[in-house]
Amino acid sequence: KQQVRSYKYSPLTFLPLNLYEQFQRAANFFFLLIVVMQVCGSVSCSNLTAQTHFMCTTVCLCVCVCVCRGAVFVVCVSVCVVTVCMRVCVCADLLLLCSTEPHSLCFIETFRKQIIKLLPLLFPPTLSLSLPLLVSISCSFFSSAGVVWCEEPNGQLYSFQGKLHWKGQCHLLDSEHMLLRGTILRNTDTAYGLAIYTGSDTKILRNCGRLKVKKTQVERFLNKIVLSLLMVALLLAVGSGLFEHLISPRIEVLSGISANFPAAYRGFLTFWGYIILLSPAMPMSLYITFELIHIVHCLLIGWDLEMYWGKRNSPAQARATSLNEELGQVGHLLSDKTGTLTQNHLLFRQCCVAGHIYGIWNRFSCGGLLFSDQRLTNCLRERRCPESREFFTALALCHTVMSEWKDGLPRYQAASPDEEALVSAARELGWVFLSRTRDSLTLSELGFTHCYRLLALLDFTSKRRRMSVLVRNPEGELKLYCKGADIVILERLRKDSPHQESTEQALEVFAQRCLRTLCVAGRSVSEAQWTEWSHALSQAAMATTYRETLLEELYEHMEKDLMMLGVTAIEDRLQEGVPETICSLRRAGVKVWVLTGDKTETAVNVGYACKLMDPDTCLLQGEELRIRLHFSMCLQTELIKTPEAGARFVSLSNQCQSVLCCRVTPGQKAEVVQLVRKYSSSITMAIGDGANDVNMIKTAHIGVGLCGVEGSQAVQNADFALAQFSFLRRLLLVHGRWSYRRICSFLHYFLYKTTSFALVHIWYSLYNGFSAQPMYESWFIALYTIMYTSLPVKCLGFFEQDMSSESSLRWPEVYLAGQRHELLNPLSLGVALLYSIYTSIILFFLPMGVFQDSDLDYQTLAITVQTSAVFSVTVEIILQTKFWTKYNFAAVAFCLALYFLSTVILHSPRLFLAFPKDYIFFGTCVISLIDTEKA
Amino acid sequence: MKAGPSRTNRPDNTAFTQQRLPAWQPILSAGIVIPGFTLIGLAFIGVGVALFVTSQKITDLEVRGKRDTHAVLFFFQGPVFFYYGLTSYYQNFRTYGVSKDGYQLSGDTYYFNVRAWYSCAPYQYDSNNNPIVPCGSIANSMFSDTFQLYQVVNGMKKQVPLDGKGIAWWTDYNIKYSNPALVNGSFANAFSGTVKPVNWSKPVYELDPTDQANNGFLNQNFLVWMRQAALPKFQKLYGRIAEGDYAQGLPAGNYTLLINYSYPVISFGGTKKVVLSNVSWMGGKNQFLGIAYLVIGSLCIVMAMVMLIIYAKYKFTDDDEDM
Numbered sequence A: 001k002q003q004v005r006s007y008k009y010s011p012l013t014f015l016p017l018n019l020y021e022q023f024q025r026a027a028n029f030f031f032l033l034i035v036v037m038q039v040c041g042s043v044s045c046s047n048l049t050a051q052t053h054f055m056c057t058t059v060c061l062c063v064c065v066c067v068c069r070g071a072v073f074v075v076c077v078s079v080c081v082v083t084v085c086m087r088v089c090v091c092a093d094l095l096l097l098c099s100t101e102p103h104s105l106c107f108i109e110t111f112r113k114q115i116i117k118l119l120p121l122l123f124p125p126t127l128s129l130s131l132p133l134l135v136s137i138s139c140s141f142f143s144s145a146g147v148v149w150c151e152e153p154n155g156q157l158y159s160f161q162g163k164l165h166w167k168g169q170c171h172l173l174d175s176e177h178m179l180l181r182g183t184i185l186r187n188t189d190t191a192y193g194l195a196i197y198t199g200s201d202t203k204i205l206r207n208c209g210r211l212k213v214k215k216t217q218v219e220r221f222l223n224k225i226v227l228s229l230l231m232v233a234l235l236l237a238v239g240s241g242l243f244e245h246l247i248s249p250r251i252e253v254l255s256g257i258s259a260n261f262p263a264a265y266r267g268f269l270t271f272w273g274y275i276i277l278l279s280p281a282m283p284m285s286l287y288i289t290f291e292l293i294h295i296v297h298c299l300l301i302g303w304d305l306e307m308y309w310g311k312r313n314s315p316a317q318a319r320a321t322s323l324n325e326e327l328g329q330v331g332h333l334l335s336d337k338t339g340t341l342t343q344n345h346l347l348f349r350q351c352c353v354a355g356h357i358y359g360i361w362n363r364f365s366c367g368g369l370l371f372s373d374q375r376l377t378n379c380l381r382e383r384r385c386p387e388s389r390e391f392f393t394a395l396a397l398c399h400t401v402m403s404e405w406k407d408g409l410p411r412y413q414a415a416s417p418d419e420e421a422l423v424s425a426a427r428e429l430g431w432v433f434l435s436r437t438r439d440s441l442t443l444s445e446l447g448f449t450h451c452y453r454l455l456a457l458l459d460f461t462s463k464r465r466r467m468s469v470l471v472r473n474p475e476g477e478l479k480l481y482c483k484g485a486d487i488v489i490l491e492r493l494r495k496d497s498p499h500q501e502s503t504e505q506a507l508e509v510f511a512q513r514c515l516r517t518l519c520v521a522g523r524s525v526s527e528a529q530w531t532e533w534s535h536a537l538s539q540a541a542m543a544t545t546y547r548e549t550l551l552e553e554l555y556e557h558m559e560k561d562l563m564m565l566g567v568t569a570i571e572d573r574l575q576e577g578v579p580e581t582i583c584s585l586r587r588a589g590v591k592v593w594v595l596t597g598d599k600t601e602t603a604v605n606v607g608y609a610c611k612l613m614d615p616d617t618c619l620l621q622g623e624e625l626r627i628r629l630h631f632s633m634c635l636q637t638e639l640i641k642t643p644e645a646g647a648r649f650v651s652l653s654n655q656c657q658s659v660l661c662c663r664v665t666p667g668q669k670a671e672v673v674q675l676v677r678k679y680s681s682s683i684t685m686a687i688g689d690g691a692n693d694v695n696m697i698k699t700a701h702i703g704v705g706l707c708g709v710e711g712s713q714a715v716q717n718a719d720f721a722l723a724q725f726s727f728l729r730r731l732l733l734v735h736g737r738w739s740y741r742r743i744c745s746f747l748h749y750f751l752y753k754t755t756s757f758a759l760v761h762i763w764y765s766l767y768n769g770f771s772a773q774p775m776y777e778s779w780f781i782a783l784y785t786i787m788y789t790s791l792p793v794k795c796l797g798f799f800e801q802d803m804s805s806e807s808s809l810r811w812p813e814v815y816l817a818g819q820r821h822e823l824l825n826p827l828s829l830g831v832a833l834l835y836s837i838y839t840s841i842i843l844f845f846l847p848m849g850v851f852q853d854s855d856l857d858y859q860t861l862a863i864t865v866q867t868s869a870v871f872s873v874t875v876e877i878i879l880q881t882k883f884w885t886k887y888n889f890a891a892v893a894f895c896l897a898l899y900f901l902s903t904v905i906l907h908s909p910r911l912f913l914a915f916p917k918d919y920i921f922f923g924t925c926v927i928s929l930i931d932t933e934k935a
Numbered sequence B: 001m002k003a004g005p006s007r008t009n010r011p012d013n014t015a016f017t018q019q020r021l022p023a024w025q026p027i028l029s030a031g032i033v034i035p036g037f038t039l040i041g042l043a044f045i046g047v048g049v050a051l052f053v054t055s056q057k058i059t060d061l062e063v064r065g066k067r068d069t070h071a072v073l074f075f076f077q078g079p080v081f082f083y084y085g086l087t088s089y090y091q092n093f094r095t096y097g098v099s100k101d102g103y104q105l106s107g108d109t110y111y112f113n114v115r116a117w118y119s120c121a122p123y124q125y126d127s128n129n130n131p132i133v134p135c136g137s138i139a140n141s142m143f144s145d146t147f148q149l150y151q152v153v154n155g156m157k158k159q160v161p162l163d164g165k166g167i168a169w170w171t172d173y174n175i176k177y178s179n180p181a182l183v184n185g186s187f188a189n190a191f192s193g194t195v196k197p198v199n200w201s202k203p204v205y206e207l208d209p210t211d212q213a214n215n216g217f218l219n220q221n222f223l224v225w226m227r228q229a230a231l232p233k234f235q236k237l238y239g240r241i242a243e244g245d246y247a248q249g250l251p252a253g254n255y256t257l258l259i260n261y262s263y264p265v266i267s268f269g270g271t272k273k274v275v276l277s278n279v280s281w282m283g284g285k286n287q288f289l290g291i292a293y294l295v296i297g298s299l300c301i302v303m304a305m306v307m308l309i310i311y312a313k314y315k316f317t318d319d320d321e322d323m
Helices: A014-022 A026-039 A049-069 A131-136 A139-145 A203-208 A217-250 A252-258 A263-281 A284-303 A374-381 A386-397 A417-428 A486-490 A500-512 A527-542 A547-558 A578-587 A600-609 A622-627 A643-654 A666-679 A691-699 A713-717 A727-758 A760-765 A778-788 A790-799 A805-810 A812-819 A826-851 A858-880 A886-906 A909-914 B030-057 B170-176 B220-226 B287-313
Strands: A081-085 A093-099 A107-109 A146-150 A161-166 A169-174 A184-186 A190-197 A330-336 A342-353 A356-358 A402-406 A409-413 A431-436 A440-445 A448-458 A466-472 A478-484 A515-525 A563-574 A591-595 A619-621 A632-635 A658-661 A683-688 A702-706 A720-722 B060-064 B069-072 B080-086 B146-153 B156-160 B234-241 B253-260 B272-278
Touching (some): A217 A252, A217 A826, A263 A760, A263 A778, A284 A727, A284 A778, A330 A666, A330 A727, A330 A812, A374 A386, A386 A431, A386 A440, A386 A563, A417 A515, A417 A563, A466 A547, A478 A486, A486 A500, A500 A563, A515 A527, A527 A547, A578 A727, A578 A812, A643 A666, A691 A713, A720 A727, A727 A778, A727 A858, A760 A826, A778 A790, A778 A886, A790 A886, A858 A886, A909 B170, B170 B220, B234 B272
Parallel strands (some): A330 A591, A591 A658, A619 A632, A632 A658, A683 A702, A702 A720
Antiparallel strands (some): A081 A190, A093 A190, A107 A184, A161 A169, A342 A563, A402 A409, A440 A448, A448 A466, A466 A478, A478 A515, A515 A563, B080 B234, B146 B156, B146 B253
8 A cells, every 4th residue: 555666766757856966067057058048049040950969868878877876776565574585685674573594594795786794693683483473464463562663764874773662572673683775685595574764765775875076176177167158158248239239220231130129138149149159168078078088998997907817807997987087196095904915815823822932933934834833732632731722712712703514514704804714723723613503602622512602792893802702611611702902902801810921022023023913811700790791781782872882881891800811823915016016106106105903013014024114214103203204104093183283294294205004993094094185185095905994995085995805895885996906006007197198188189179169259259240150150060079070089088108008117207297287287278278269369360361351251261260170170189199099090080081071961952952941051162271271 | 706607807808908009109309390390381481472472463453432433554464353342341240141031042932921930030021011022131231332334445435344144153043042933924923922122222033134044033243242241341243354355354544433322331330342353273362361371381480490499409319208
């Protein structure tokens, strides 16, 4: 009875809504105005039918693009309980009730299709409903017996707060219980959900928000040109009004025509006439060709073999089509470390248990061998050291890894590669994690299978930087195992925890070797404590306000008085070509900043390893940062909180060789990017591979995602996707630079050819009483930009190379021109405009000198001027093109031939006899064409 | 990412996709630019000189004001063309230029009475609502002065024949314009029910009663007028002097021009004149074009010299590195 609209447009609303969206852009509105006026007879001074059709098709083109982007989904009829089958896209925001899987687990593929993220422990709200029962429940049952309270529809994809009152009980709901629209059910046969938000209320649609049109420098300039054209038209209209008022009353032949209308009205009409005549200076084809060139550049990026990574079968990908020229102007590169500079192929290298370091450090190792240390094996076999057993039990228990059995062996699926490396390491040494259910974990400890009851999972957040599990071991004792970053663990240790000093030493040793460290600690929990704590936990879970904070406090309460069990050290090798890439980017004037969550020592060592810093650079850290201006530095982000400090910091960093930001959280990464964007004028580029880099990628002007181990979330949010960090060098120095040059010369030339062509009307208006008499044949105006002069400039935009890719890579310094905006700035565009004004003067006044006081007629003048216009812009493109491929030759020859051919055809008597009104120029082209060539 | 293991995303290795297309990369070095400029300059100067000299050879005689006797001091090489000229006359005004009906002028009597479009207004109907043919402002404002040229030989006036044919465009009188078919053997009947333009003294079918091929819409003075001038200062061809005694040109002597003055220009500050001129391969007398070519050519030469001096002073040995 009640239908929910789940798509953006309906056949009725499509046109108005879409048009409204299209005309957010000033230029589109301008074009609409032009089209309307062409049709409007009293103003139209030329028959631009061809152009009108052309514009209609392009509007349709834009519309289609919009449909694809605007997420058109299938209609779904809302019944309260929705059944979702495997591999089906969820059609509304559902409250997951249960699924057919054991323990009602449910796996979904999150937004944007790529990553399979398993929502861990997506319980139905502890309703022990059997399936048939649930299916039999109708909506009426729910509405009478149960009430769901939920927040107002909003666009926050990852948060949901609500309550379910059912059978007298109150259950709290959060985002883990939600099956959001647009996600896809995986590995789960069927899931049942209660529709919460439907149609345009769903989170994904709310999240889409408004399409923000990014105003680039170019666009602002083009808007200015549109504005000045309007001004010129206005001036000419004033001229027309004056002419009508002062001169034409004395001329009987003219005043007779316009006698019925006042001069002001005539001037008003002439204004619109001149807008039509001057509009070719800013044709729609400029925007279309601009987009087309961008698209071709994106394709070329994808086609580049040198950016194709065979191992993963992934070519480079340009996901955003409007940022190509900005690739050639990048001033700051902000890079993540893990997975971006490094391979994120983690190897468990060393560990420190009870103060002893195990594992052999071999700096020349190529990463083939697994961890092996006879001493540790002995120690474990002989059951000498209880701490080592505890340590590996902790590694096998404290994680969120899922195991999947394949060929009799467990395969681990982890959210982060660290966890996988640690659990795998424990497996190799005999502590095998076998399987997990909702409330238990099964391990095989040196061959004996044990089952641990999972009482609580104190999950990992980037703020807490640790996670813990509370388990009841087979002996019935309660144990808490905690794993996390060294500083957070060290400050939660018991006062008399043994081996503290030796462990800290080991941490330092590991850091020097660029190893990533994690501390593992544990404690026993008494029954009384557990009862009390679990009670508090269930109460906190019911709280509707400040739930997060309450939970955090409780977790804090549990994770104290820990006993240090040991430290793990994981090696993450640098990717191939990273030092070379960073080196040449630095030569190209790009400021490379590395943002990492690692500790300072690790970060600095990685910095040296990847040539970010030279061995003799001076490190500025902490306090020193305030007072000294030196070459390389490392900072604590707390320092840059205040705005004026931010400005000073960025100006300081501009004098530094490179910047390393350590211990930054994902949120802070984005803040750093924001800081650089705010206080420096350069284009920022952020590169990262993981979900924690998404913020940063979205904040920067250009975001680059690496298709890494940590899923493709970064790629999905990025503008460009690469497989390797080293491809960045080619992307920036070759593709970016070429794109920048091509687009700059394209814009200059395009503006030149259109304005020099259109401005002639201004000069002619001085000699025709400001009457909006077109200087050219109307067919010529319609075909000039789209046929006679379009191909050569496209070829220029596609193929132009001022130097080969090899030379651009060999001399990265040439990239500096882009950072300084040397090719495209208000000055250069102004010069191009002046040049085109000069050309238009030549184009008009040379023929005028010849035609003055002669018996040559208007049509001959028009043909002369238009032929000169085609010639001079063709000569200009011949001078501009520095890289003549066969296509360039063909394009120039074709366009010239096309001009002459179509002029002859359009002036043929046959066409005139068929359409006497449209082909009034016939016969004109046989008149000798006087060519006024400019020097 | 969704690709199966069998499908490879490896890009094609072609010159196009890898941007390794063979290309000619011209470098504008001094060795090319300076000789290039010099050559272009010389060519322009050559053309300019040719044009200028040709233009100088053309004789023309302008008659302004109302003096009616003129002396031709030397033999005027034929064929001599007779022009009338107007100034400050905006024949290129947009609304003026569209004030005609092409269908009507192509001889379609249907459009004599039917409004094809409104462009002819207000010269579409007269005060009695009779259709005007030919309608529109251009036709209405047709130049109406007539000229007669006499040579004064021994005090006697000898008429110089002005041929009003062969002065319009071939396409105009063969294709673009045509007369309506005769009705009942009479040309005038074809125009029955229509009236002449307000300013005209005689209807269109009486423009040249002596020659039916030059009558009606095909009258060549009418055609010349209907072809819009490019600029407010223009000349239009009135006739050719190519017959009888004057086929070879006008002999030196005294000539009298008889002007039937009826076309008003004083009101808008315009002037009238009459020009007698002969033509060459480049058209009528026009010194501007030759001068323009000469100026541009010499500019090129000067630029080439300047560049040569700069080049000689600072020899850029590594200018291809700078690109």
